[in-house]
Amino acid sequence: MAGEDKTEKASPKKRRDERKKGNVFQSKDVVTVGVIAVSFYILEFSAPYIYRNTTYVFSKYISLMTTTHSLNDVFLVQMFKDITYTIFSSVGLLMVAVMMAAIIFTGAQTKFLITKENIKFKFSKLNPLTGIKKMFSLRSVVEVVKNIIKIIILGSLIYNTIIKELLQVPKLVSVDLMTGVGFMFSTIMSIVKSVIIAFVAISGFDFLYSWWEYEKNIKMSKQEVKEEYKQLEGDPQVKGKIKEKQRAISMRRMMQQVPQADVIVRNPTHYAIAIRYNIEKDNAPVVLAKGKDSIALKIIDKAQEHKINIIENVPLARALYANSEIDREIPLEFYEPVAEILAWVYRHKKKE
Numbered sequence: 001m002a003g004e005d006k007t008e009k010a011s012p013k014k015r016r017d018e019r020k021k022g023n024v025f026q027s028k029d030v031v032t033v034g035v036i037a038v039s040f041y042i043l044e045f046s047a048p049y050i051y052r053n054t055t056y057v058f059s060k061y062i063s064l065m066t067t068t069h070s071l072n073d074v075f076l077v078q079m080f081k082d083i084t085y086t087i088f089s090s091v092g093l094l095m096v097a098v099m100m101a102a103i104i105f106t107g108a109q110t111k112f113l114i115t116k117e118n119i120k121f122k123f124s125k126l127n128p129l130t131g132i133k134k135m136f137s138l139r140s141v142v143e144v145v146k147n148i149i150k151i152i153i154l155g156s157l158i159y160n161t162i163i164k165e166l167l168q169v170p171k172l173v174s175v176d177l178m179t180g181v182g183f184m185f186s187t188i189m190s191i192v193k194s195v196i197i198a199f200v201a202i203s204g205f206d207f208l209y210s211w212w213e214y215e216k217n218i219k220m221s222k223q224e225v226k227e228e229y230k231q232l233e234g235d236p237q238v239k240g241k242i243k244e245k246q247r248a249i250s251m252r253r254m255m256q257q258v259p260q261a262d263v264i265v266r267n268p269t270h271y272a273i274a275i276r277y278n279i280e281k282d283n284a285p286v287v288l289a290k291g292k293d294s295i296a297l298k299i300i301d302k303a304q305e306h307k308i309n310i311i312e313n314v315p316l317a318r319a320l321y322a323n324s325e326i327d328r329e330i331p332l333e334f335y336e337p338v339a340e341i342l343a344w345v346y347r348h349k350k351k352e
Contacts, residue, residue, distance in 0.1 A: 006219040013228055018218055025214040026109045029206035033199045034105035035098055040192045042097040050090040057086045146202060153198045161191050257288040258299055259306040263345045266310055267317040272296035277342055284329040285338050290321050309345050
């Protein structure tokens with residue numbers, strides 16, 4: 001089974017087992033690009049707020065520095081609090097957004113799987129051969145190609161943007177600091193947006209490739225499918241033996257009930273039905289046993305052994321065999337013909 005080709009799609013059980021091991025489909029590029037995109041858009045959204053807070057704090061303490069001749073503990077503590085609050089209020093939303101983006105983009109792919117399997121220590125991870133195989137695997141080649149493409153795209157976008165905005169750089173000499181900072185920020189954001197759009201396409205490719213690779217890795221061989229079927233459904237040979245034993249037990253129990261019958265309705269050789277009617281216990285006649293061919297002959301032999309009345313009625317025997325169940329009352333449509341037979345049996349017993 002070790003060298004057998006794995007050509008079959010993974011079964012639901014195989015997928016569940018792999019999931020329990022922590023082996024789930026996931027594209028890391030999707031998570032990375034998603035986090036970067038969310039981070040920069042949140043940064044662009046909150047930039048005016050960060051600018052106002054930062055300039056306010058710096059202006060406040062720069063002006064205080066010019067009027068304060070001595071620094072005391074109260075002043076330093078207050079300054080530390082203001083700076084700390086400014087930093088956390090400025091980047092707090094960004095930090096929360098980054099964490100939430102990472103959780104959402106990862107959870108969307110893994111269905112929020114939480115498992116300890118991946119953090120367990122495994123000696124196989126220390127095997128140098130495993131590391132060498134990974135280095136020369138198809139996944140490594142794909143990663144190298146992706147990284148080269150990313151570098152080319154990033155370099156091209158930065159170069160083209162710089163060339164495009166190069167004519168505007170000399171004009172920055174004559175503008176104020178904040179205008180220059182705004183120009184640089186908008187230029188950087190323009191580059192980032194272009195990079196994100198390009199990287200979205202790359203992450204889409206990585207998503208499809210990761211899905212193909214995952215499906216390929218969890219494929220099963222035909223032997224594995226058979227073994228799994230045996231585990232779920234049971235070995236056909238074992239099931240056959242169990243059914244055979246169940247039939248034998250059912251047959252013995254059925255044959256033990258034949259002596260309790262009041263009459264046997266039979267087709268000369270093919271069908272036999274043992275019927276009981278106890279006025280005190282039964283609401284209607286009950287089928288104690290029924291059989292076809294060799295079983296029918298056994299029922300008849302058993303009935304003859306215990307001197308039970310046997311009546312031949314071909315259509316009734318066939319109909320009862322097809323429409324009645326053992327240990328159940330006969331269907332309503334057979335009440336009249338069976339009642340006539342039972343009446344004859346009781347008259348016959350009374351004469352005897």
